[in-house]
Amino acid sequence: MNLLLAESGAPHTPLGHVLDKPVFAEWLSVGEIGTMSTQILTMLLGAALLLFIMPRVAGRIATGPESAGHDRYITRGRLSQVVEVMILYLRDTMLVPVMGEKTTRKYLPFLMSLFFFILTMNLIGLVPMADAQNIIGKFGWGDDHWSVIGGTPTSNINITAGLALISFIVIQVHSFRELGVRGFLEHLTCDLTKGPKFLWLVVPVIFVVEVAGVFIKPAALAIRLFANMVGGHVLLATLILLPGFLPIEGLGRTGVIVVSAGAAVLITFMEIFVAFLQAFIFMFLTAVFISLMSHHDDHEEHESHDAHGEVTDLQPAH
Amino acid sequence: MLRLMNIIAAAGEGGSEPSLMDPNLLANVTGIVVFLVALVVLWLFVWPKITQGLDDRNDKIISEIQSAEEAREQAKSALADYEQELAKAREESSRMINDARAQAKELADELRAKNEQELAERMARANADIESAKSAAVADIHSQAAVLATTIAGKILQREINPGDQQQLVEESLNELGSRN
Structure with a gap:
């Protein structure tokens, strides 16, 4: 650890691999605190890929032409099937029990867009684009820090904050539409005003905590996603750079290289899992916050829905 | 997590050193815009x-x-x-x-x-x-039998009867009877 800190000023640091790097700053910058960067370009690439792939996937999942017979209900293609399975699982097993059938239908496009957007950004960060450019730069013109595009867009706090801001707006708009201003304020007192009179004493405290919670929830979303992505990549970079930090030579060094490279491969697999997990958590917590800001009768509806179990999942759309 | 905080803190201490927490308005706004564009496209198509x-x-x-x-x-x-x-x-x-x-x-x-x-x-x-x-x-x-008897009687009456005749008569009658049957 001390080694890492001591080396933090040096060209190769684990942190250097997760830091955003300004590019084309001469042409594209907004004031003092806004410059074009590699992670922004990676995000644009990821969004382009997402918007290129998803309509094709949708075309395959959608019901085919009448002429195809029974085959028109069958999804073909591995990616399409994977996407379909994910959507079905998230919708029927995760979102419907939390939000209820009706609210899920309403927010499914937003939540699925959020999930697949974050997932794409998480996964594209695992593609070593910047590293490939570093190699090209090193052998091309001796600049082993040259890269234009690369990195994980979701390991940029600015980008995760933007996504959290959108979640925040969606949650608040839902709250006000569902509960009204009065209902919203009552919700922020946990409905204690309807309870015994002496509870009025704690209402101000609860109110302050709940108001803070309104802002803390999306902030936590942003920081959670950002920190998980940064953490994984820092760990990966540490493992890969580890042999370079060690003052040993010869066979010992080779051993360390083999072990740390193997560990890096395993951690990369774990990072793929984390990419899915964090996309899911961001999306799912947004859904939970939306459902928390719904009418209480809704919750009863959920419970009755749960009682029906799996069978209701097959019910057609209302 | 602590290690990460240390790294972040260490990177932030440098002042001019780039930090993970550096604000970048362009990244923020681009993130929002790109997501919204993706949202609209995905929502529609x-x-x-x-x-x-x-x-x-x-x-x-x-x-x-x-x-x-x-x-x-x-x-x-x-x-x-x-x-x-x-x-x-x-x-x-x-x-x-x-x-x-x-x-x-x-x-x-x-x-x-x-x-x-x-x-x-x-x-x-x-x-x-x-x-x-x-x-x-x-x-x-x-x-x-009656006829025979009558015949026999007739014959007896018509001639004198000697024992030889008598014998002959009886045989005749029997023959007659036999031939008739």
């Missing part, structure tokens, strides 16, 4: 198709299950009908067999009775024939 496809398949599966259930119900009722019909037919056929058997028995009884009657009649007739033939024969014998 992707999710309706996918949800429609999934719903269509759900509806299809439900309707298939329902129609399969209906078909099963129909098959069940058809089977019940068929079994009922079968039982009825079985009953009918056994009744018919019994009827036929009874009829056959009746007919056989009738035939047997008729035969017996006929046989008795025939036997009676035969007996009567025999009786009449017997009585006719006896009558014949009687008449023959």
Whole structure:
């Protein structure tokens, strides 16, 4: 650890691999605190890929032409099937029990867009684009820090904050539409005003905590996603750079290289899992916050829905 | 986590050093805009198709299950009908067999009775024939005997009878009788 800190000023640091790097700053910058960067370009690439792939996937999942017979209900293609399975699982097993059938239908496009957007950004960060450019730069013109595009867009706090801001707006708009201003304020007192009179004493405290919670929830979303992505990549970079930090030579060094490279491969697999997990958590917590800001009768509806179990999942759309 | 905080803190201490927490308004705004564009495109062109496809398949599966259930119900009722019909037919056929058997028995009884009657009649007739033939024969014998006796008596009366004649006469008469029979 001390080694890492001591080396933090040096060209190769684990942190250097997760830091955003300004590019084309001469042409594209907004004031003092806004410059074009590699992670922004990676995000644009990821969004382009997402918007290129998803309509094709949708075309395959959608019901085919009448002429195809029974085959028109069958999804073909591995990616399409994977996407379909994910959507079905998230919708029927995760979102419907939390939000209820009706609210899920309403927010499914937003939540699925959020999930697949974050997932794409998480996964594209695992593609070593910047590293490939570093190699090209090193052998091309001796600049082993040259890269234009690369990195994980979701390991940029600015980008995760933007996504959290959108979640925040969606949650608040839902709250006000569902509960009204009065209902919203009552919700922020946990409905204690309807309870015994002496509870009025704690209402101000609860109110302050709940108001803070309104802002803390999306902030936590942003920081959670950002920190998980940064953490994984820092760990990966540490493992890969580890042999370079060690003052040993010869066979010992080779051993360390083999072990740390193997560990890096395993951690990369774990990072793929984390990419899915964090996309899911961001999306799912947004859904939970939306459902928390719904009418209480809704919750009863959920419970009755749960009682029906799996069978209701097959019910057609209302 | 602590390590990460240390790294972040260490990176932040440098002042001019780039930090993970550096604000970048362009990244923020681009992130929001790009997500919103993606959201709109996906909302318009992707999710309706996918949800429609999934719903269509759900509806299809439900309707298939329902129609399969209906078909099963129909098959069940058809089977019940068929079994009922079968039982009825079985009953009918056994009744018919019994009827036929009874009829056959009746007919056989009738035939047997008729035969017996006929046989008795025939036997009676035969007996009567025999009786009449017997009585006719006896009558014949009687008449023959009478004629013979008369003839013998005539012959006896016509000539003198010596023991030789007598013997001859008797033989003649017997021959006559024998040739007549």
